[in-house]
Amino acid sequence: MTKSIKVLGFFSIILILASCGPSGEKANSSNPEAVISAAGVQYNANISTSVIDWEGTKPGGSHVGTIAIQSGTVNVDKGQIVGGSFLIDMKSIKNTDLTDPEYNKKLVGHLMSPDFFAVDSFPTAKFEITKVETLPQPENLDGVSANSIVSGNLTIKNISRAIQFKANIVVDEAAGSVSATSVKFIIDRSEWKIKYGSRKFFDNLKDKFINDEIGMKVMIKATKASVSSNYTIPSVKKNNPDC
Numbered sequence: 042m043t044k045s046i047k048v049l050g051f052f053s054i055i056l057i058l059a060s061c062g063p064s065g066e067k068a069n070s071s072n073p074e075a076v077i078s079a080a081g082v083q084y085n086a087n088i089s090t091s092v093i094d095w096e097g098t099k100p101g102g103s104h105v106g107t108i109a110i111q112s113g114t115v116n117v118d119k120g121q122i123v124g125g126s127f128l129i130d131m132k133s134i135k136n137t138d139l140t141d142p143e144y145n146k147k148l149v150g151h152l153m154s155p156d157f158f159a160v161d162s163f164p165t166a167k168f169e170i171t172k173v174e175t176l177p178q179p180e181n182l183d184g185v186s187a188n189s190i191v192s193g194n195l196t197i198k199n200i201s202r203a204i205q206f207k208a209n210i211v212v213d214e215a216a217g218s219v220s221a222t223s224v225k226f227i228i229d230r231s232e233w234k235i236k237y238g239s240r241k242f243f244d245n246l247k248d249k250f251i252n253d254e255i256g257m258k259v260m261i262k263a264t265k266a267s268v269s270s271n272y273t274i275p276s277v278k279k280n281n282p283d284c
Contacts, residue, residue: 063096063103063256065183065225068204070232073194074171081118084219084263086110086127091263093129094225096256099238100248104148109133111165115219115263120212122173122219125193127261129166131158156237159198167196171203173210182224183258185209191223197233204228208259217265225258 091110096103113127134152139145153160172192180187187207194201206226212219231253236242238251 062098062252062254063225063227065227065256065258066206068206068226068228068257070202070204070229072203073201074192074203076169076171076194077124081116081123082214083266084115084117084217085266086113086115087262087264088112091261093260094256094258097251098254098256099251103138104136105138106134106136106149108135110261113261113263114266115170115221115261117212117214117219120214121175122170122189122210122212122221125170127168129168130164131160131166132164134158134160157235163198166198167194169194169196176207179209180207182207185222185224187224191221195228198235200233202228202232206259214265219261219263221259221261221263223257223259225256227254227256229253230255 088110091113093108093110094105095108096105098104109130111128111130111133113125115125116123132153134149136145136148139148152158155162158166170191170193174190174192176188176190185207186209189208189210190205191208191210192203192205195204196202204226206223208221208223210219210221231239231241238246238249239253240246240250241253243250
């Protein structure tokens with residue numbers, strides 16, 4: 042009996058830990074901010090080397106994967122990023138932990154369905170930089186030496202929310218390159234009305250819920266496109282419709 046209790050206790054601990062959600066810093070979601078016009082030099086994202094890692098969790102397990110950057114630019118002035126905009130290809134969602142092809146396809150198909158990201162209706166998401174601030178001193182977090190705080194509007198399913206995360210940013214104007222790697226951060230999917238399995242929308246799920254927190258890590262590589270003092274970042278319409 043004692044051994045059985047210990048075994049049950051062990052699995053209970055595992056279940057609790059697994060249901061706590063992904064690790065990382067919260068992205069401090071808030072109402073979308075205005076995107077200001079910014080002059081400078083445009084750098085184009087290299088879509089073959091730019092990627093977003095994601096992690097989702099539920100009681101008893103987690104899944105990880107990637108999402109591709111469809112296109113994007115960053116705007117640099119005097120060695121600093123002063124703006125930027127990226128389209129995220131939601132139809133490129135991949136899972137990288139399930140080795141069984143059938144289960145892998147089933148999970149990815151569910152993530153692409155109306156239950157989650159509804160990619161047929163919303164094939165792209167968008168992130169627009171509103172501000173980049175330099176940290177007083179670098180912070181070593183999640184294997185990243187963060188030297189900046191990036192603020193911007195993340196739009197998913199036509200809903201925009203302002204988020205903020207730390208990143209290591211290197212601008213090499215001589216080489217014509219920009220590299221940005223974020224610390225792992227967490228967004229709350231319920232802020233974008235992604236309701237499936239969410240305890241914030243359903244109170245009868247018991248242990249069948251899926252955590253609202255999604256872990257993300259962004260890696261961007263960009264190269265200089267052209268020098269233009271007239272380049273501006275398009276304005277953002279502050280629409281925030283409910284799904």
